[in-house]
Amino acid sequence: MTAIETLRHSPEQLRVRIAEELDRARNRSITLTDAVDREDLVRQHSPLMSPLVWDYAHIGNQEELWLVRDVGGREPVREDIDNLYDAFAHKRADRPSLPLLGPDEARSYVAEVRRKVLDVLERTPLEGRRLTEAGFAFGMIVQHEQQHVETMLATHQLRVGAPVLDAPAPPPGRAPASDEVYVPGGMFLMGTDLEPWALDNERPAHAVGVEPFWIDADPVTNAQYIAFVEAGGYDDERWWTPAGWAHRQAAGLAAPQFWHRDGDTWRRTRFGHVEEVPPQEPVQHVCWYEADAYARWAGKRLPTEAEWEKAARYDPATGRSLRYPWGDDDPTAAHANLAGAHLQPAPVGAYPDGVSPLGVRGLIGDVWEWTSSDFTPYPGFAMFPYPEYSEVFFGSDYKVLRGGAWATDPSACRTTFRNWDYPIRRQIFAGFRCARNARPEDADV
Known part of the structure; x- marks a missing residue:
């Protein structure tokens, strides 16, 4: 039974499913907070991130606000801490100076x-x-906690010290049948009205037309990105937008975050482990400006959000938009690299069961994929249940990412799910794939 079927079934089955999802999210949060000592829990490992103990208590506070007080109509558990854990009241860089709950008090509060x-x-x-x-x-609360799990994983990646997280290696990759896939032009149904837990920015479903285009069969790999680096891509202003070039210079960008050169070899630091950069993994920890520059260097461009979703969902045999690239079934470990199973992307082609009807691979999991689109509302958008989830972020300041990463939980990863961030962000688990316009004669492929 799929998630949609369960959520529309009997109240008893629905309650069981909700309890399971709440428990699964909490187990991930506990794992990430129990993995480090008290000093690491309260420390700010980067001004871009909150202390891990803030994230953990914030998860509990949001759960209290929406489920205990609003849905349940119960008396507050800790009304006095609402302001401390209001993400809009205090910048991340300022949060360590707040009178936050200590680790033991936070754990007690969240459990209560x-x-x-x-x-x-x-x-x-x-x-x-x-x-x-x-x-x-x-x-909504399940997804909120799972999103903060991913945030906490980003904090762990920025943490300096001995490794505290480990996971088995991902499955081996497979060579692509082709480098690019042709996507026919025409209308398709974008967004959703059917997913019960879809968030407001995914709604409503609406018909969108795209011109025919080509899209990479796989995300850009580390080996492909190294070719850009070694060709002098970071030093050639031709490949960068004016804003991107200014940021590259100001930030001193020369390679993906966490990479360093060791003689003739590129190495990376991953959760405290220093290792050779795996050539066939999708590149990650690149900002939008880097992705855009690579695409220009390669003679291509980033796909629009609509192009990405059509490549992921459109079934040419039926003309229907599927729930996932492989069909309507919920994700499994055979479909995609999700939920932190391997603590890294898998080599491209590692999940043949996850291929879209058009033949595009790796659209769900591994790395969030930057698109060329600004984060804007769909036609007919209606805010629900609060403006601070989506509405306050709409505009040209943010770029849309799609598809989820290896760190993303299936509950917060759909072909309609929209993520967004500033184009300078690199600590997130983001990569990209390229696209290019089709020519009239390409329709015969």
Whole structure:
């Protein structure tokens, strides 16, 4: 039974599914906070990130605000800390100076909130109110916690010290049948009205037309990106937008974040491990400006958000938009590299069961993929349930990323899911693939 079927089934099955998702998210949070000592929990490892203990208590505070107080109508657990854990009230760089809950107090608070939430879950009708219909508020909180798990993984990556995280190696890759895939022009259905836990910026479903184009069969690999670096791509202003060139110079960019040269070899630091850069993994920790510059150097461009989604969802045999590249079934370990299973991207082609009907690979998992699109609302967008999730970010300051990364949980990863960030961000687990316009004669391929 797929997630959609479960969420639309009996209240008892829905409650079981919600409890499982809440528990799975919490287990990941606990793993990342228990992996380090008290000093590392309260330390700010980068001004770009919060202390891990802030993320953990913030997860509990959001759960309290929405599920204990709003959905459950219960008395506050800790109303006095709301301001401390309001992400809009304090910049990340300032959070270590706040009177935050200590590790033990944070763990106690988060556990108490979860006990109350499970009681609310048992007693709340999951219908009759938009916020609780099909368990939406619970799903929103599951996704919020899983998004912070990914944030905490980024903090772990920025942490200096002995390794504390480990995972098995990903499966081997497979050579592509072709470097590019042709995507026919025409209309397709973008966004969703069907996913019960889809967030407001994914809605509504709407018809979108695209011109025919070519898209890379796989994300750009480390080996391909090294060719750009060694060809002097970072030193050639031709490949960069004016804003990108200015940022490259100001930030001293010369390679992806966490890479360094060791003689003739490129090495990287990954969660405290120093290792040779794997040539066939998708490149990650590159900002939008770097991705855009590579695409120009390669004689291509970044795909638009609509092009990316059509390549991921469109089934030419039926004309239908699928839930995922492989069909309508929920993701499994055979489909994609998700949920931190390997703590790194897999070599391209490692998941043949995840290929789209058009033959595009690796669209879900491994690395978030930068697109050329600004983060803007869809036609008919309606804010729900609060403007600070999407609405306040709309505009040209942010670029859209699609597809999820190896760190992303399936609950927060759909072909319709939209992520966004500043074009200078590199600590996120982001890579890209390229596209190019088709010619009229390409329609015969």
